[in-house]
Amino acid sequence: ETGVTQTPRHLVMGMTNKKSLKCEQHLGHNAMYWYKQSAKKPLELMFVYSLEERVENNSVPSRFSPECPNSSHLFLHLHTLQPEDSALYLCASSLGLRVINEQFFGPGTRLTVL
Amino acid sequence: KQEVTQIPAALSVPEGENLVLNCSFTDSAIYNLQWFRQDPGKGLTSLLLIQSSQREQTSGRLNASLDKSSGRSTLYIAASQPGDSATYLCAVGEEYGNKLVFGAGTILRVKS
Numbered sequence: 001e002t003g004v005t006q007t008p009r010h011l012v013m014g015m016t017n018k019k020s021l022k023c024e025q026h027l028g029h030n031a032m033y034w035y036k037q038s039a040k041k042p043l044e045l046m047f048v049y050s051l052e053e054r055v056e057n058n059s060v061p062s063r064f065s066p067e068c069p070n071s072s073h074l075f076l077h078l079h080t081l082q083p084e085d086s087a088l089y090l091c092a093s094s095l096g097l098r099v100i101n102e103q104f105f106g107p108g109t110r111l112t113v114l
Numbered sequence: 115k116q117e118v119t120q121i122p123a124a125l126s127v128p129e130g131e132n133l134v135l136n137c138s139f140t141d142s143a144i145y146n147l148q149w150f151r152q153d154p155g156k157g158l159t160s161l162l163l164i165q166s167s168q169r170e171q172t173s174g175r176l177n178a179s180l181d182k183s184s185g186r187s188t189l190y191i192a193a194s195q196p197g198d199s200a201t202y203l204c205a206v207g208e209e210y211g212n213k214l215v216f217g218a219g220t221i222l223r224v225k226s
Contacts, residue, residue, distance in 0.1 A: 002157065002159070004157075006157075014198065023143065040218065041164040041218060042118065042215075042216040042217055042219075043203070043205075043214075043216040045213055045214070056213075088155070090157055090158070092158075093192045097212060098145075099145045099146065099207030099208060099210050099212050099214060100145055100165075101206070102148070102160060102163055103160075103214060104160070105150075105158040105159075106157050107156050107157040108155070108156065108157050110155060
């Protein structure tokens, strides 16, 4: 266990549904991340939060909406997704924002969009 | 733009063999390089982190080297075991931009 948990672990949704992914870290970290991992492609950074403020948004479509209510919790709200959004969504956290700080990953949510 | 390439994409070896996984990156302005392991459908587990000033790191049967000037890193696994079967990911920490940039991974299968 890395100290980063994600729920649900699996999610199947239709294109018109609204759902949310949840991430929680128990490590006292200040930075949290959302990554997307599609089949046979490198991990793509989606969003970065530092001390609950969004510091990076990597040109992610607006149908993905992140929320960071406090430094321990991170959500990804999903709305009107497309089948190509099916992927493994990984959350990570680190002590600080700079890359000298090691990132710890959660187990991921496997999302299937029908 | 930093690009990370991992070769081979997949590797199948018999148990007990020593093996080398390769990672190359296009921009040598990095803070560090990290090797991760990912089991099917699971998250990432950090194996080794090499700072840009270091040449190598070792943990048990794993040894990772870094040649920053040539943009290369290798992960050496000694005496491979079936439990080593997983996807191995390489990621570089960009000096400018504060991001981890990942390779696509090497899928390793160790046959008993």
